[in-house]
Amino acid sequence: xxxxxxxxxxxxxxxxxxxxxxxxxxxxxxxxxxxxxxxxxxxxxxxxxxxxxxxxxxxxxxxxxxxxxxxxxxxxxxxxxxxxxxxxxxxxxxxxxxxxxxxxxxxxxxxxxxxxxxxxxxxxxxxxxxxxxxxxxxxxxxxxxxxxxxxxxxxxxxxxxxxxxxxxxxxxxxxxxxxxxxxxxxxxxxxxxxxxxxxxxxxxxxxxxxxxxxxxxxxxxxxxxxxxxxxxxx
Numbered sequence: 001x002x003x004x005x006x007x008x009x010x011x012x013x014x015x016x017x018x019x020x021x022x023x024x025x026x027x028x029x030x031x032x033x034x035x036x037x038x039x040x041x042x043x044x045x046x047x048x049x050x051x052x053x054x055x056x057x058x059x060x061x062x063x064x065x066x067x068x069x070x071x072x073x074x075x076x077x078x079x080x081x082x083x084x085x086x087x088x089x090x091x092x093x094x095x096x097x098x099x100x101x102x103x104x105x106x107x108x109x110x111x112x113x114x115x116x117x118x119x120x121x122x123x124x125x126x127x128x129x130x131x132x133x134x135x136x137x138x139x140x141x142x143x144x145x146x147x148x149x150x151x152x153x154x155x156x157x158x159x160x161x162x163x164x165x166x167x168x169x170x171x172x173x174x175x176x177x178x179x180x181x182x183x184x185x186x187x188x189x190x191x192x193x194x195x196x197x198x199x200x201x202x203x204x205x206x207x208x209x210x211x212x213x214x215x216x217x218x219x220x221x222x223x224x225x226x227x228x229x230x231x232x233x234x
Contacts, residue, residue: 005036005037005038005080005081006032006036006037006081006083006098006102007032007036007037007081007083007084007085007098007101007102007153008037008038008040008075008079008080008081008083008084008085009027009037009038009039009040009084009085009086009087009098010040010042010071010072010075010076010079010084010085010086011023011024011027011039011040011041011042011054011058011086011087011088011089012041012042012043012044012065012068012071012072012075012086012088012089013041013042013043013044013046013050013054013088013089014043014044014045014046014050014089015046015047015048015050016046016048016050016089016090017046017048017049017050017053019089019090019196020041020050020053020054020089020090021053021056021057022092023087023088023089023090023091023092023093024039024041024053024054024056024057024058025057026092026093026094026095026097027039027057027087027093028057029095030093030095030096030097030098030099031095031096031098031099032098032099032102037081037098038059038060038079038080038081039057039058039059039060040058040059040060040061040062040075040078040079041054041058041060041061041062041089042061042062042065042071042072042074042075043061043062043063043064043065044064044065044066044067044068044071045063045064045066050089051063060078062074062075062078067168067169068149068168068169068171069165069166069167069168069169069171069174070165070168072086072149072165072171072172073164073165073166073171076154076156076159076160076164076165077164079156081156082155082156082157083101083102083105083153083154083155083156084153084154084156084159085097085098085101085152085153086149086150086151086152086153086154086172087150087151087193088149088150088195090119090150090195090196090198091150091151091193091194091195091196092119092193092194092195093151093193093194094192094193097191097193100188100191101153101191104186104188104191105155107184108183108184109155109183109184109185109186110154110155110158110179110182110183110184110185111147111152111153111154111155111158111175111176111179111185111186112152112153112154112185112186112188112191113136113146113147113148113151113152113153113172113176113185113186113187113188113191114151114152114187114188114189114190114191114192114193115129115133115136115137115148115151115189115191115192116129116132116133116148116150116151116192116193116194116195117129117192117193117194117195118194118195118196118197118200119194119195119196119197120196120197120198120201122197122201124197124200124201124202125197125200125201126197128197128200129197129200132148136148136187137187137189139176140185140187143180144176144177144180145172145173145176145177146176146180146185146187147172147173147175147176147185148172149171149172150193150195151191151192151193151195152172152176154175154179158179158182158183159175159179161182162175162178162179162181162182163178167219
């Protein structure tokens with residue numbers, strides 16, 4: 001008989017051999033007992049050592065899922081626990097991350113998220129993340145968007161109730177907007193994770209990510225589904 005798990009962690013990955021080991025090490029060294037959670041890596045078709053590294057830490061590896069939105073969705077469907085947490089392969093989480101996630105679910109909460117700090121000591125990354133965190137907090141106040149992909153968790157049944165993750169990218173905006181229509185979500189200001197700011201270290205990439213994020217929000221509000229070829233900017 002499968003053990004009862006308190007929480008499942010889903011980590012989408014694609015060619016992340018440089019960073020995924022630190023991510024998985026941080027997930028393996030949680031204050032929560034290791035028997036109370038599982039780690040699921042969903043790979044997008046890596047051609048480097050990502051899968052070899054993941055095999056040392058993950059309870060389950062799902063291969064060749066070609067968009068991050070689909071990776072989050074299939075990870076949710078394969079998760080054994082009712083609460084599913086998400087982070088990314090370029091992210092390091094604090095050792096109380098899962099404990100904090102679990103203790104944040106009360107009074108009908110359907111999802112929990114928090115802010116991000118940049119891994120790189122670069123001024124553009126710090127400025128970009130300050131703006132990003134401010135946007136997230138604004139979304140929380142408006143009860144609209146409000147989650148960031150490498151630092152959130154959800155109730156599995158609630159996500160299934162709203163149809164799962166449909167957007168191929170910026171899927172966290174999509175799912176948070178849907179969850180806020182049927183219940184309550186939480187933003188915890190001291191629930192930080194440390195993640196790579198590489199997508200924001202060039203002005204052109206930072207601008208494109210902001211532009212695509214705005215596009216995602218407008219499409220969500222208009223009830224539109226993006227084309228599958230739409231990709232996040234690296």
